[in-house]
Each structure stands twice: as C-alpha cells, then as structure tokens.
Amino acid sequence: MCHAFLNDSRFYRFLFEIDQDIAHQVQAEGCSCGGVLHSARYPRKPRGVRSLLDEAYESRLSFCCAVEGCRRRRTPPSVRFLGRKVYLGVIVILITALEHGLPAKRRQHLIETLDICSQTLSRWRKWWREVFPASRCWQAMRGQFIPPVEVSRLPGALLGRLSGEGLSRCLCHLLGLLAPITAASWSGNLRMVTSPQKM
Numbered sequence: 686m687c688h689a690f691l692n693d694s695r696f697y698r699f700l701f702e703i704d705q706d707i708a709h710q711v712q713a714e715g716c717s718c719g720g721v722l723h724s725a726r727y728p729r730k731p732r733g734v735r736s737l738l739d740e741a742y743e744s745r746l747s748f749c750c751a752v753e754g755c756r757r758r759r760t761p762p763s764v765r766f767l768g769r770k771v772y773l774g775v776i777v778i779l780i781t782a783l784e785h786g787l788p789a790k791r792r793q794h795l796i797e798t799l800d801i802c803s804q805t806l807s808r809w810r811k812w813w814r815e816v817f818p819a820s821r822c823w824q825a826m827r828g829q830f831i832p833p834v835e836v837s838r839l840p841g842a843l844l845g846r847l848s849g850e851g852l853s854r855c856l857c858h859l860l861g862l863l864a865p866i867t868a869a870s871w872s873g874n875l876r877m878v879t880s881p882q883k884m
C-alpha cells in the first residue's frame with residue numbers, strides 16, 4: 686500500500702474543497718427559520734500533519750443563523766474532521782485500518798511520524814468497535830455491503846470493500862460515507878464521491 690499521499694499537501698487541499706462544497710450547499714439551504722446563515726467557524730488544531738496543512742485547516746466550517754433570537758447553529762458534515770478528534774479523519778481511518786495490513790515496523794514508523802500515542806490508538810479502536818457500529822450512519826449504510834462487513838474488523842474491512850480505485854481515493858470515498866456522522870442532519874449530496882479524478 687502506498688501512503689505517499691499522506692505527505693502531499695494537495696491531498697489535504699482536495700479534502701478541504703469537498704468540505705467547502707458541502708458547506709456551500711448547507712449555507713444555500715439557509716436556516717429552518719428562513720434566516721440567512723453566516724459563517725461561524727470553530728477553531729481547530731489538527732495534529733500529526735501540521736506542516737502540510739494550510740490555514741484552511743485551522744477551522745471547521747460552521748454557520749450561525751443571522752436572525753436575532755434564533756442564532757441556530759448549522760455545522761456541515763466534514764470529510765476532514767471526524768467529530769472532535771484532534772487527528773484528521775483520514776489518519777483515524779488509515780492507522781486503525783492498517784492494524785492487520787501493514788508490517789509492524791512500518792506501521793510503528795507511521796504512528797511515530799504522526800505522533801500518535803497508544804491511548805489515542807486504543808480510543809480509536811474502541812470507537813470503531815463500539816461507537817461507530819451503533820451509529821445511525823453505519824446502520825443506514827451497512828445493508829449496502831454484501832456479504833456483510835465484519836464489525837470487528839472495522840474500518841479495514843470497510844476500506845477493503847471500496848478497493849480498486851487506489852488507497853487515497855478509497856479513503857476519500859470512505860470519508861464521504863462517514864461524513865453524516867460528523868453532523869446532526871443534512872440531506873444534501875456529496876458530489877466528491879463521483880469526482881475523485883480531481884486529485
């Protein structure tokens with residue numbers, strides 16, 4: 686497996702463009718009260734690949750209703766940030782997926798390069814085994830996979846099902862499938878899934 690894209694700032698730029706695209710759709714929908722949505726980003730400090738990320742990664746795109754008395758938040762789904770985790774979603778997926786698929790030495794090297802501690806790793810494992818399988822996102826998508834994806838082998842088993850388009854594209858695809866988990870509700874469409882050639 687080739688992980689060169691992890692050191693390629695274009696990869697992260699591409700993910701940001703997807704997030705921007707989703708955010709534009711959310712903003713265009715406006716608030717449920719009819720109000721206009723104004724930008725109200727959340728500051729973020731993603732770890733592991735800081736030197737490759739531009740200022741776009743210092744915040745998560747989010748909006749706030751402009752109407753006094755409403756001020757409702759709308760945070761679009763993200764293919765960059767997996768919930769509140771301080772590492773980017775792509776790293777959370779890749780490192781846990783590689784548990785069985787990479788020689789121990791290379792995996793260890795990757796973990797050290799990305800500066801991930803063992804407690805963080807066990808939290809991610811727990812998230813994949815316990816939190817994610819119980820999510821609405823997974824419940825809604827699991828039926829698409831025949832034969833069923835083995836939950837005990839997430840996320841590697843899921844990534845394996847998307848293979849055939851190169852690892853970086855598989856990861857983009859998977860991040861797109863996972864995006865609903867990063868926001869309460871959104872019914873727009875992810876154009877990125879159909880246009881990964883951009884990378």
Ligand SMILES: [Zn+2]
Nearest residue numbers: 716718750755
């Ligand atoms: Zn409103």
